[in-house]
Each structure stands twice: as C-alpha cells, then as structure tokens.
Amino acid sequence: MIVLGLTGSIGMGKSTVAQMFAEEGIAVFDADAEVHRLQGPEGPIVGAIEAAFPGTTGPQGVDRAELRARVFDHPEEFARLEAIVHPAVAGARESFLARHRDDALVVLDIPLLFETGGTVRVDQVVVVSAPPEIQRERVLARPTMSPERFEAILARQIPDADKRARADHVITTDGPIEATRAQVRALIACLARRAGG
Known part of the structure; x- marks a missing residue:
C-alpha cells in the first residue's frame, strides 16, 4: 500500500482534489470531516471539550464558532484543545x-x-x-471569512512555496476543473505503476 498525504493551504482546492481521488475509487480519510463527526451530536469527544471549555457545546455538539473564539488567539488553550x-483523530485514521x-x-x-x-x-x-x-x-x-481572519489562518500555516518545495507531487488548481482532474488521474496511474497495481 502507498499512503499518500494530501495537503494544501486554505483556499487552494484541496477538498475538490480529495473528492476527485474518491471519484476515481481511491479511499480517502478526511481529517476535517472526522473532526466534525467527533464534535457533532453525541460525538465521542464532546464531553471532554465541554469539561475543558465549559459552555462551548450543546445538543448539536460543539459550537464551533464559540470554541474558535475561545481558543483562536490563545496558544495555551489551542494546545489544550x-x-x-488529535488522539481521537489518530485513532480514527488507524x-x-x-x-x-x-488497497494499493x-x-x-x-x-x-x-x-x-x-x-x-x-x-x-x-x-x-x-x-x-x-x-x-x-x-x-x-461568508464567515474576513481579511483579518484569513491573515491569522495563513500565519499558522507553512507558506505555500515551502509546501511545494517539500512535496513529492504538486497538483495545481488555477486552471479548468478538468485539467485538475487530469493531474489527479495521472498521479494515480503513476503511483499504481510503482505499487505494481
């Protein structure tokens, strides 16, 4: 099996590319979706989050806006969250x-x-x-984004140029959607050959 890590900074089109891999029959573990599940109604970590951050949960699970406001500019609180x-997501990933x-x-x-x-x-x-x-x-x-919040998010992410330099493969999303899909298919074919699949 080849385990391919898919990443990209905010707004780069990573979710679209992940969906393309899934449409090609490749199993995709979506870390963000897993966090939503864990924090959703009756999610397994809702109780722990409420205990650590009282008032941030309810019948629908974690109030993400409230929790974000509580931890975003507070590194110690963010680390507690x-x-x-992270351990819950790691368990789901395993x-x-x-x-x-x-799977190949x-x-x-x-x-x-x-x-x-x-x-x-x-x-x-x-x-x-x-x-x-x-x-x-x-x-x-x-709809929920402001220039200030965008800049704050970027400040927490490694710059795109550095990510590209460290990548084994780069998929660009600034052209037609079918051009991106062609890159995904070419990469799958390349990796399948390497895996002997």
Whole structure:
C-alpha cells in the first residue's frame, strides 16, 4: 500500500482534489470531516471539550464558532484543545488504514500535514496549490471569512512555496476543473505503476 498525504493551504482546492481521488475509487480519510463527526451530536469527544471549555457545546455538539473564539488567539488553550482532538483523530485514521490495508493506494487528507509532523505517517506527499491572488479571492468569498481572519489562518500555516518545495507531487488548481482532474488521474496511474497495481 502507498499512503499518500494530501495537503494544501486554505483556499487552494484541496477538498475538490480529495473528492476527485474518491471519484476515481481511491479511499480517502478526511481529517476535517472526522473532526466534525467527533464534535457533532453525541460525538465521542464532546464531553471532554465541554469539561475543558465549559459552555462551548450543546445538543448539536460543539459550537464551533464559540470554541474558535475561545481558543483562536490563545496558544495555551489551542494546545489544550489539540490534546483532546488529535488522539481521537489518530485513532480514527488507524482504523481507516486497517480497513483498507489491502488497497494499493489510500489518501490521507490532512490540512496541516506539515505543521503537525504528519509526514512521518505517509509514504508520499501531494500539495494542492494555486497562485496567492486566486487563493485570497476564494477564501474571502466564504461568508464567515474576513481579511483579518484569513491573515491569522495563513500565519499558522507553512507558506505555500515551502509546501511545494517539500512535496513529492504538486497538483495545481488555477486552471479548468478538468485539467485538475487530469493531474489527479495521472498521479494515480503513476503511483499504481510503482505499487505494481
């Protein structure tokens, strides 16, 4: 099995590329979706988050806006939250890998792959990238995003140029959607040949 780490900074099109891998029949572990599940209604870490951050949960699980406001500018609080979330996500990831152990290729979609040292758990890394002006336009089109929040998020992420330099593969998303899909298919074919699949 080849474990491919998929990452990219905010607004680069990583989720779209992950969906393309899934549409090609590749099993994809979506770390963000797993966090949503863990923090959703009756999620397994909701109780621990409420205990650590009282008033941030309810019947629908974690109030993400409230929790974000509580931890975003407070590194110690953010670290406390990560100490709850990361082990739970790691457990889900290991279960995913066990379920797909006979697959020739799987994808771990992890937004902060480099930032969290996640490269040790993958065989190769693909970075999804687009020019900064396209990234900015995409992110600021989101209804809950402000320029200030965008800059704060960028400050926590390794710069795109550094990610591209450290990647085994780069998929660009600044062209037509079918051009991106062609890159995904070419990469799958290349990795299948290497895996003997």
